[in-house]
Structures are given as structure tokens and as C-alpha cells.
Amino acid sequence: MSNNQQLLLRVQSMRFEAQGIVSVELVSPTGEDLPAFAAGAHIDLHLPNGIVRSYSLCNSPQERQRYVIGVLNDRNSRGGSRYVHEQLRVGATIPVGAPRNNFPLDETAPHTVLVAGGIGITPIYGMLNELRRLGRSVELLYCARSRQEAAFVADLPLDVVVRTHFDADAGCAPDLRASLAGVQASTHLYCCGPTPMLAAFEDACAALRLPNVHIERFAPAEPVVAMQGSEYECQLARSQKLLLVPAGKSLLDALLDAGVDVDHSCREGVCGSCETAVLDGVPDHRDGVLTKAERESGATMMVCVSGCKGRRLVLDL
Known part of the structure; x- marks a missing residue:
């Protein structure tokens, strides 16, 4: 599902933190240090029920032996948080994506x-x-x-x-x-x-x-429609593939159907895992991750929800 670096981690402990909230501590089964992260980062849990969900890290970046996340048992859960609360147990091993950070902290701010x-x-x-x-x-x-x-x-x-x-x-x-x-x-x-x-x-x-x-954001500000009303071409520079993205189909689904291994998780444009470099063309940005300046630059796009404002895109895939 993803070419992002994956780690097989063990659930070392689970702790009740508040009504409807548990923390989950994840460690390497062999005791190795985990990939470094900075405050504001998150990881993707690839749950045994086939769902991938992103959760923010709440422990110190100085702690290289563990990741700690907090999970709310969301009343509107589509199966991710409910699985963590009802089925995930201490001792289980699950694939976890390496940390990513769409919420970086400016450590030099005066206040x-x-x-x-x-x-x-x-x-x-x-x-x-x-x-x-x-x-x-x-x-x-x-x-x-x-x-x-x-x-x-x-x-x-x-x-x-x-x-x-x-x-x-x-x-x-x-x-x-x-x-x-x-x-x-x-x-x-x-x-x-x-x-x-x-x-x-x-x-x-x-x-x-x-x-x-x-x-x-944990969810899009408003419902996102990932499909366009008109078709466009998508050229993949590295794999030398040319795709036709038809009306009514998302760019991500077109890429996956063509056998392109694309990092993805939320399919709502909020986790940032599918961010892809744009080499040519004008993206139709519909995500909740990129800043206004990043959108205007057109250098990258979230392929799970975004599309094309013209007739052709060239992606670094």
C-alpha cells in the first residue's frame, strides 16, 4: 500500500489517559533505536483490519527507543480508533510508517x-x-x-x-x-x-x-470531492507511464490501478502521506495540508484528493 519506510513495532503498553482516550507505546521488538522525529510529527498505523490511520506523537523527540501516541475512541470511527480501543493489545506487532511532520515547530520563536x-x-x-x-x-x-x-x-x-x-x-x-x-x-x-x-x-x-x-487538521474542513468532471492526462516522469485520468475518478485511484506504488493513508487530504512533486501542469489543490504559498508554487500536491486545472500534469513518479 505504501513505499514509505515501514517498521514492525511491538505494542509495549497501553494506558488509560482520559474518558475515551488511551495512549499506545510502540517499541522495536529487538530493542533498536527508532527513526528520529521532531515535535509535531505523526506516524501511520497499518492496522490488522486493513485500515491505515495517522496519529500524532506526543512523547519527547529525545526518546529514540519508543513512539507514544494518543487515540480517541471516535464516535464516528470508520474502524481505526475503534480497532485500537477494542482489539489492539499489548504484545501485538504492527507495521508503522516512519514519522512525517506536516506541523513543524519553530523552536526559535520569541514566544x-x-x-x-x-x-x-x-x-x-x-x-x-x-x-x-x-x-x-x-x-x-x-x-x-x-x-x-x-x-x-x-x-x-x-x-x-x-x-x-x-x-x-x-x-x-x-x-x-x-x-x-x-x-x-x-x-x-x-x-x-x-x-x-x-x-x-x-x-x-x-x-x-x-x-x-x-x-x-484531523479531518478536512469540508467534504472533499476527489474526482473531477473532466478527464486529463498524467505523465509519470520516472516510470515513463502516461495515464488518462477519466472524469469521475481520483488521481490516486488512477495511479494505483496503473500499478504505481504511492504512499497514502487518509484519502482526505489531511495526513500528507501522498504528497508528490509536480514537474509540470497546474494542480487543483483540495487538501488541508499545504499552505497558501505552497499551493501557489505548485511544486507538490496531495494526489489523494487533488487534481488538474488544465489538461495535463507531469509528476515525479
Whole structure:
């Protein structure tokens, strides 16, 4: 399914972190160090039920012997998180993709504000501890529906500013514009959480004219249609193949049907695993990973959801 480097890792431990949330510790069965990662990175779990899901790493990048992820038992699960909670067990070995990072942390920022919503705490928790380790100025705003559903809340540090907002206690959703008022323009802000919270965060930052804004999505902001209404050609530079992508078919499916081994996972344009270099043509970007500048450059595209604005694309495949 993927030509991304895969590791066969053992489930070393599973721990209850909050209502509906478990953490999973993965290690090499032979005790070897694992590939390095940076705060904000995620890994793909290739689950025995055939589903591939991406989960953020929440432990320290200094820990080379293990990966730790947090998994919410999503009520709308399509089989990934439900499998982890109901069937994955300590001692099992599963294929895991090497870490990738679509949510990189600027460790040189003069000040950083981290905003987490629910299970969005997983990459944010790793960022918080990494900035503390580096002695950087950082604060956290942690929002959840209730304290009982807030993973790692008991482990939050006492040496930085930590604010929490629990809807059940406050009787309302957080007012992010009020919470971020007074933040300096040089501050870098990061948010991970459900789609409505990300939208509110982006709106608040825009209203406050804060330029250094970073988000990570678990799901597309709106339903994505990966198929186009017209056909186009796709030239593969390395394999010397010429594909016709017909109307009503996604580029990813056309590539897979042609026997091209393409990294992919979410099929929603949010995990970044299918990012592919574009050598010619204008992509029709529909993903939730690339920045505006990256989209305008046209240098890469997410082939799982994106298409072509013209009649021809040339990809580095």
C-alpha cells in the first residue's frame, strides 16, 4: 500500500489517559533505536483490519527507543480508533510508517502560544515539553468538553502558563479571540483540534492580525470531492507511464490501478502521506495540508484528493 519506510513495532503498553482516550507505546521488538522525529510529527498505523490511520506523537523527540501516541475512541470511527480501543493489545506487532511532520515547530520563536482542543493535545503536548526543554517562552490553552475527557491534564507542567477551558464547567465554548487578545505579532501560534475550533482559531487570529499561525487538521474542513468532471492526462516522469485520468475518478485511484506504488493513508487530504512533486501542469489543490504559498508554487500536491486545472500534469513518479 505504501513505499514509505515501514517498521514492525511491538505494542509495549497501553494506558488509560482520559474518558475515551488511551495512549499506545510502540517499541522495536529487538530493542533498536527508532527513526528520529521532531515535535509535531505523526506516524501511520497499518492496522490488522486493513485500515491505515495517522496519529500524532506526543512523547519527547529525545526518546529514540519508543513512539507514544494518543487515540480517541471516535464516535464516528470508520474502524481505526475503534480497532485500537477494542482489539489492539499489548504484545501485538504492527507495521508503522516512519514519522512525517506536516506541523513543524519553530523552536526559535520569541514566544509560542499552543492551543489544544480535545485529542488535539497529542502533538501540542509534545511541543510544549520540547519548548520547555529548550528553555523557550511558551504558554498553553487547553480546551475540552470536560476535565474527564482531557488527556494528560494531570501531567501538565507547573513552570509555564497553562490555561484550561472545560465546556462542561464554563457552560459554553471557549472565546478564542478574548483568550488571544494581547498576543504580540511576533508570537507563533499553533492549534490542533476539531474543525469548528480550528475555524474559530483562524478567525480569531485574523481578527487580531496575528501572522504566524499554524494548524493541524484531523479531518478536512469540508467534504472533499476527489474526482473531477473532466478527464486529463498524467505523465509519470520516472516510470515513463502516461495515464488518462477519466472524469469521475481520483488521481490516486488512477495511479494505483496503473500499478504505481504511492504512499497514502487518509484519502482526505489531511495526513500528507501522498504528497508528490509536480514537474509540470497546474494542480487543483483540495487538501488541508499545504499552505497558501505552497499551493501557489505548485511544486507538490496531495494526489489523494487533488487534481488538474488544465489538461495535463507531469509528476515525479
